Amino acid sequence: MDIEQLEAKRQALQADLDKQKCAKDRNAMGQFATPIGLATDVLTHAKNLLPPGKNVRFLDPAFGTGSFYSALKKVFPKTQIEVAAGFEIDEHYGRPALDLWKNTGLECLIADFTLQRPPVEEKKFNLIVCNPPYVRHHHLKDKKERLNAKARDVANMNISGLAGLYCYFLAIAHGWMKQNGIAGWLIPSEFMDVNYGQSVKNYLLNEVTLIQVHRFDPSDIQFEDALVSSAVIWFQNKKPAKDHKVKFTYGNAIDRPAHEKDVSISSLASEKKWTRFPLAKERVRRSVGTVGDFFDVKRGIATGDNRFFVLTREMIEDRGLPLDQFRPVLPTPRYLDETVINADACGFPDIKNRLFVLDSKIPIEEMGRIYPALHKYIEEGIRQGVSEKYLCAKRKFWYSQENRPPSPFYCTYIGRTGKEGGRPFRFILNRSSAIVTNSYLILYPKPLLKKLIEKRPELSGRIFDALSQITGQAMIDEARVYGGGMRKIEPKELLNVEAPELSSLISGLQQVSN
DSSP, X not given: OOHHHHHHHHHHHHHHHHHHSOHHHHHHTTOOOOOHHHHHHHHHHHHHHSOTTOOEEEEESSOTTOHHHHHHHHHSOGGGEEEEEEEESOHHHHHHHHHHTTTTTEEEEESOGGGSOOOOGGGSEEEEEEOOOOOOGGGTGGGHHHHHHHHHHHHOOOOOTTOOHHHHHHHHGGGGEEEEEEEEEEEEGGGGTSGGGHHHHHHXXXXXXXXXXXEOOTTSOSSTTOOXXXXXXXXXXXXXXXXXXEEEEEEEOSSSEEEEEEEEHHHHHHOSOGGGTTTSOOOOOOOOOBGGGTEEEEEOBOOSOHHHHEXXXXXXXXTTOOGGGEXXXXXXXXXXXXXXXXXXXXXXXXXSSOEEEEOOOSOHHHHHHHOHHHHHHHHHHHHTTGGGSHHHHTSSSTTOOOOOOOOSEEEXXXXXXXXXXXXXXXXXXXXXXXXXXXXEEEEEEOHHHXXXXXXXXXXXXXXXXXHHTSOHHHHHHHSEEOGGGEEEOOHHHHHTSBOHHHHHHHHHHHHHHO
């Protein structure tokens, strides 16, 4: 049977095996199969990186049903493939895959790759290609200590406890690479932007020679059932030259990218957000004020169950609940068209979709005497299991919210943009007593700015205008990107956003004040 026929059987097998497993189980094990078109692009690029005619010793540490192996056999002549090996931890995929590829020269074990001992140098591999399991850190639990110890020993990587399993795979595979061997890893691009990814970046800059980072357009999701933005990183197992430059490519195929740029490793060493390349220039540090110079930034409240805690005024009145045990809260950005929130006579937001969040500090044993209707509603929450949810169970009163006073300034936390340089986030000027949920970030003015606003309340509008002049690119430079073009900006990231118009405005106000 030729490779085309085997590949057709493999794709049918993959679809059948996926159907037999629920999405929750596959997610817990990080099982997202590589599309054959992408696998072929990766192996074609690998062939271009290896010396012409060089015999290939191939390893895939997370074999699955063998899409990379299939692409290997399609791209490389049979006479050039010296060894092809793999590991697959899950028998559900491993056993059928071994049966499919029997008599093709494959050496594959059904075993946990992270527990295996690397071979001696002459039996190591000069081509490692892998789409490692995308397992979130909370699924690793008691494995983290063992994995981190092995990563330190093998690759000099001290991996954060917040890192996913793919980071450990990358580190542990270092011990299986021949000197000067090539590796291609298909991994989430989030490591380029988040704090836990720093150990991966240090490894790529100091322990190996990073050749290329190809980032797919985030609106082009490579895996239909995983909302991640993907990248392929290529490196060689040798120390980098001091003047080495890394090719960053973006969009389309790896060999035919829409954009590309060479970036020095010295620039990468000081840059926290690698996803700015190749579309943006290397950052020139300027003495420009940032959002963090004028604001403290907090995330909005996390109720633990918005369906229970967040009610409309009509729902509150229909149940006879006391409004004074609720706080006005803005709807999620999806349902908020306004960017300026005015207040009614009661201080509530003057908008169509008026919502209120339960936030009571009355002990439940007193609730029945003071507010019988509210006591009944809270008992409903107990029967529904709301009180046992993670966030609720940690509170003194499970039906109260964390302390988040209202602020004149909010910023949306998540958004999408159809193109680089768009505006996925927007600022909100709040003139009401409304607080926000964790779909927003709260900007609390620092003491100096707060004093200026207290003296001249009309300044809030000018400050809002200055915040709104922050460019979409400035926000994107600090944010992180996910599959489908979705972007998120965390509180610490918003603090780092350059705000020249705001800085100029505040400087001028200070001079007038003095």
